[in-house]
Amino acid sequence: xxxxxKKQLEEFESRIDQFHPGHSIDCVILGYHxxxxxxxxxxxxxxxxxxxxxxxxxTHESLEDAAYRVLKERTGLGSIFLSQFHTFGDVERQTAPxxxxxxxxxxxxxxxxxxxxxRFRNWIQQRFITTGYFALVDFEKTEPRPDFLxxxxxxxxxxxxxxxxxxxxxxxKKALAQLRIQxxxxxxxxSLLPEKFTIQDLQKVYEAILQKKLDRSNFQRKxxxxxxxxxxxxxxxxxxxxxxxxxxFDERNYKELLTSGIGFSM
Amino acid sequence: xxxxxKKQLEEFESRIDQFHPGHSIDCVILGYHxxxxxxxxxxxxxxxxxxxxxxxxxTHESLEDAAYRVLKERTGLGSIFLSQFHTFGDVERQTAPxxxxxxxxxxxxxxxxxxxxxRFRNWIQQRFITTGYFALVDFEKTEPRPDFLxxxxxxxxxxxxxxxxxxxxxxxKKALAQLRIQxxxxxxxxSLLPEKFTIQDLQKVYEAILQKKLDRSNFQRKxxxxxxxxxxxxxxxxxxxxxxxxxxFDERNYKELLTSGIGFSM
DNA sequence: TCAAAAGTGTTTCCAATACACCCATGA
DNA sequence: TCATGGGTGTATTGGAAACACTTTTGA
Numbered sequence: 001x002x003x004x005x006k007k008q009l010e011e012f013e014s015r016i017d018q019f020h021p022g023h024s025i026d027c028v029i030l031g032y033h034x035x036x037x038x039x040x041x042x043x044x045x046x047x048x049x050x051x052x053x054x055x056x057x058x059t060h061e062s063l064e065d066a067a068y069r070v071l072k073e074r075t076g077l078g079s080i081f082l083s084q085f086h087t088f089g090d091v092e093r094q095t096a097p098x099x100x101x102x103x104x105x106x107x108x109x110x111x112x113x114x115x116x117x118x119r120f121r122n123w124i125q126q127r128f129i130t131t132g133y134f135a136l137v138d139f140e141k142t143e144p145r146p147d148f149l150x151x152x153x154x155x156x157x158x159x160x161x162x163x164x165x166x167x168x169x170x171x172x173k174k175a176l177a178q179l180r181i182q183x184x185x186x187x188x189x190x191s192l193l194p195e196k197f198t199i200q201d202l203q204k205v206y207e208a209i210l211q212k213k214l215d216r217s218n219f220q221r222k223x224x225x226x227x228x229x230x231x232x233x234x235x236x237x238x239x240x241x242x243x244x245x246x247x248x249f250d251e252r253n254y255k256e257l258l259t260s261g262i263g264f265s266m
Numbered sequence: 267x268x269x270x271x272k273k274q275l276e277e278f279e280s281r282i283d284q285f286h287p288g289h290s291i292d293c294v295i296l297g298y299h300x301x302x303x304x305x306x307x308x309x310x311x312x313x314x315x316x317x318x319x320x321x322x323x324x325t326h327e328s329l330e331d332a333a334y335r336v337l338k339e340r341t342g343l344g345s346i347f348l349s350q351f352h353t354f355g356d357v358e359r360q361t362a363p364x365x366x367x368x369x370x371x372x373x374x375x376x377x378x379x380x381x382x383x384x385r386f387r388n389w390i391q392q393r394f395i396t397t398g399y400f401a402l403v404d405f406e407k408t409e410p411r412p413d414f415l416x417x418x419x420x421x422x423x424x425x426x427x428x429x430x431x432x433x434x435x436x437x438x439k440k441a442l443a444q445l446r447i448q449x450x451x452x453x454x455x456x457s458l459l460p461e462k463f464t465i466q467d468l469q470k471v472y473e474a475i476l477q478k479k480l481d482r483s484n485f486q487r488k489x490x491x492x493x494x495x496x497x498x499x500x501x502x503x504x505x506x507x508x509x510x511x512x513x514x515f516d517e518r519n520y521k522e523l524l525t526s527g528i529g530f531s532m
Numbered sequence: 533t534c535a536a537a538a539g540t541g542t543t544t545c546c547a548a549t550a551c552a553c554c555c556a557t558g559a
Numbered sequence: 560t561c562a563t564g565g566g567t568g569t570a571t572t573g574g575a576a577a578c579a580c581t582t583t584t585g586a
Contacts, residue, residue, distance in 0.1 A: 020288050020393065020395065021287040021288050022286050022287050022288060022289060023288060023289065023355075023395055057355065057395075059393065060357060061357065062355050062356045062357050063353065063354075063355025063356070063395060064355065064356075066355075084352065084353065086350065087329065087350065087353040087397050088329075089323065089328050089329025089330065089332075089397070090328045090329070090330075091326060091327065091328050127286065127325065129286065129289055129323075129329060129397075131353050131355070131395075181447075181451075185447075198565095199565090199566095200564085200565085215548090215549070215550070215551090216564090216565085216566095217550090217551085217565095217566080217567075217568090218548070218549065218550085220565090220566075220567090221567090222547090222548085234556095236557085237557090237564095238557095238558080239557075239558075239563075239564075240556095240557055240558040240559055240561090240562070240563060240564085241556070241557055241558080241562080241563045241564040241565070242555060242556040242557060242563085242564060242565040242566075243556070243557070243564095243565080244564080244565060244566090245565090245566090464538095465538090465539095466537085466538085481575090481576065481577070481578090482537090482538085482539095483538095483539080483540075483541090483576095483577090483578085484575070484576060484577085486538090486539075486540090487540090488574090488575085502584085503537095503584090504584095504585080505536075505537075505584075505585070506534090506535070506536065506537090506583095506584055506585035506586055507535080507536045507537035507538070507583070507584050507585080508536085508537055508538040508539075508582060508583035508584055509537090509538080509583070509584065510537080510538060510539090511538090511539090
């Protein structure tokens with residue numbers, strides 16, 4: 001366990017009674033790299049088990065602030081697109097889909113250097129209602145850091161999800177469904193890309209989210225007509241073909257559009 | 267206080283430690299009557315203060331079941347359209363927008379015939395994170411009943427909202443925004459009408475929700491083309507004009523449509 | 533016979549789609 | 560000079576919107 005993690009655990013234990021009871025948050029953090037949608041997951045120690053980055057809410061902290069805090073802690077990123085999508089409150093949501101999961105969790109808890117194991121148990125094993133947030137981030141800018149339960153924090157291809165804790169796979173599914181809906185009236189896909197990008201990059205993002213091919217030339221026209229992309233110099237890719245223009249997101253124009261209302265569908 | 271309410275209060279107090287801590291639900295229940303959207307609100311005793319029908323979640327009950335239970339208790343209706351729309355977790359959400367509200371609440375609590383006032387206080391005055399659900403119901407079929415805090419439970423015109431408890435006005439706003447979005451891809455408006463209705467009825471529902479006038483003839487064509495309305499006999503209204511056809515909702519056709527996907531916008 | 537609402541038809545316009553064409557680039 | 564992907568043009572289709580025309584009804 002790293003020093004950083006020890007410190008996190010210490011902080012957690014010392015403030016355990018400052019948490020709002022029975023409520024957690026889970027973040028579905030999506031990035032885009034190498035033409036694939038990636039999700040930031042935590043691999044648990046001593047087990048082939050992964051989970052969403054999550055956390056708890058301090059008594060004097062709003063739900064949203066807690067989500068931002070978790071995001072900041074795991075990725076180093078502040079002030080980005082974050083959106084609440086659903087609150088999960090089934091009674092059975094914490095019963096692991098497979099019995100081995102319970103063993104793995106038990107195993108991990110026992111190995112933690114805890115000051116007050118009983119209090120920790122009482123906290124961690126209560127029923128939690130969890131609120132899901134999703135974030136779209138620029139893959140390049142993140143510096144993933146595990147929390148004290150995780151061995152490492154890593155970008156995983158959405159198409160190749162490993163075994164996930166509890167109901168976290170259902171949470172991810174719901175997040176993606178919500179994202180697809182949002183995409184119809186907000187160009188959220190833009191937050192996944194670095195500052196400058198080509199239209200093809202953006203199209204690939206849309207295709208990854210919507211899980212379908214889009215027509216190249218029509219996509220270009222539609223997205224440009226919305227009018228919040230600035231064209232820059234061409235980019236020589238080194239490939240044997242015409243060089244594409246680079247574009248960037250014009251936040252000012254975008255905000256003007258928002259006030260007048262956007263119609264948008266793909 | 268009615269016998270019914272006394273019983274409700276008794277039940278509440280006796281089970282107060284079986285509630286999931288710090289979490290509540292609030293229901294935005296909408297109906298349609300007399301060409302207006304109405305919302306079901308509770309008027310508090312001894313005060314000109316209104317609130318959304320709400321409740322708490324039992325330890326062995328899912329969030330959704332709790333919402334259905336509240337709906338059933340307030341309206342007598344079971345198995346209807348109910349949709350979670352947002353979870354509100356601001357720290358200050360319970361600080362009344364006006365100081366007099368605190369006085370009114372205090373006033374009411376003191377007058378309740380409680381067995382254990384201290385325990386009641388400790389419960390009711392904690393910080394709550396609340397999850398909002400909205401329901402669209404057939405106005406005619408409801409039998410509003412107040413809970414033990416309410417003097418009466420009543421349908422109020424959405425255009426003429428009275429002073430509301432805490433952040434309940436913000437919750438309503440959010441519900442309506444969500445409803446407008448949903449309306450774009452699900453014909454949810456239908457749940458607001460009795461079994462048989464005219465196209466004009468339905469159009470008025472849409473206009474009430476979207477807050478704008480729609481073209482009569484285009485609305486008719488669009489809604490009929492979706493193909494899940496059955497035409498019935500004409501209805502003689504007694505007015506000096508052509509009699510409209512009655513329609514009913516064809517659930518079977520609708521469900522087929524859902525699987526193949528709906529495109530819908532007004 | 534008149535006003536009001538219902539039902540249907542028509543015209544115009546624009547977005548979506550499919551696809552064709554030429555251009556730039558480096559192997 | 561060729562394959563590849565980029566940028567632009569165009570024809571077709573279908574829906575949205577505006578509005579005109581006719582029908583039905585009771586006063």
